[in-house]
Amino acid sequence: MTKLCECGCGEPAPISKNNWKARGYVAGQPMRFVAGHQNRNRTWSNEHRIKFTASMTGHDVSESTRAKISQAHKIKGIRPPSDAKSMLGRSRELSPTWKGGxxxxxxxxxxxxxxxxxxxxxxxxxxxxxxxxxxxxxxxxxxxxxxxxxxxxxxxxxxxxxxxxxxxxxxxxxxxxxxxx
Structure with a gap:
């Protein structure tokens, strides 16, 4: 039984190896999407985007959580954007992490x-x-x-x-x- 990916790419959807009730997959039956295609063609309405952004701002984060996030970012090589809150209104020289260039x-x-x-x-x-x-x-x-x-x-x-x-x-x-x- 062949089924095409629901994103519209035209690729055949893979066959599910396991039952996954939450996603509606049955072992031996085609899945809905090729891996990674589930978010294609999905757009957020402005209303949804505003609600999501509002829900993510203003959260207090404990020092231990900050340390964990910072360590994970260092391992993955993720650096904060140049306009990060810690740098707002500061030049490189005024940053607490400035090492003289x-x-x-x-x-x-x-x-x-x-x-x-x-x-x-x-x-x-x-x-x-x-x-x-x-x-x-x-x-x-x-x-x-x-x-x-x-x-x-x-x-x-x-x-x-x-x-x-x-x-x-x-x-x-x-x-x-x-x-x-």
Whole structure:
């Protein structure tokens, strides 16, 4: 017995392996939707959206619950939006979590320079790029790669940095050095 997904996609609905009375599924019979299609084409009326939003605002949350939510967000890599309540009306510098425009990404030190051409979406640039540009007296050209001579990505001293014209040249250096087989 074949039945199509009720979302209108035209895909055949899977066969239920178990009885699920709450959803009306019977083992061996087609289900109503393909997995993930149950919310397609569903729109909320403004009235429903307003009621839902009102029901979710103004709830007091205990400190232990806040800690649990915060820990879960850290594990999942979820960050609060830039307009989060804690930041309303504050600049980055006035935020209690501001660390002077220094952060670490992939073990590399980053400096806050939002207008830099190589800035990440969060406004930070790898420190070794800034130091290499300072050494050269110009911005790095497109394709140029900064190499750490001693292999320590945390050592951003000028004498430890070398700029290659391309990633291919950089890889050739590592092959010649025996770092890559």
């Amino acid at each position: 220094i952060s670490y990404t992939n073990g590399r030190k980053c400096i806050y320079k939002p207008n830099h051409p190589r800035a990440h979406t969060n406004g930070y640039v790898y420190e070794h790029i800034l130091i290499a540009e300072e050494m050269l007296g110009r911005p790095l050209a497109v394709g140029e790669v900064v190499h750490h001579i001693d292999g320590d990505i945390k050592n951003n001293e000028q004498q430890n940095l070398h700029v290659f014209k391309s990633q291919a040249e950089h890889l050739k250096h590592h092959k010649d050095a025996g770092d890559i087989v």
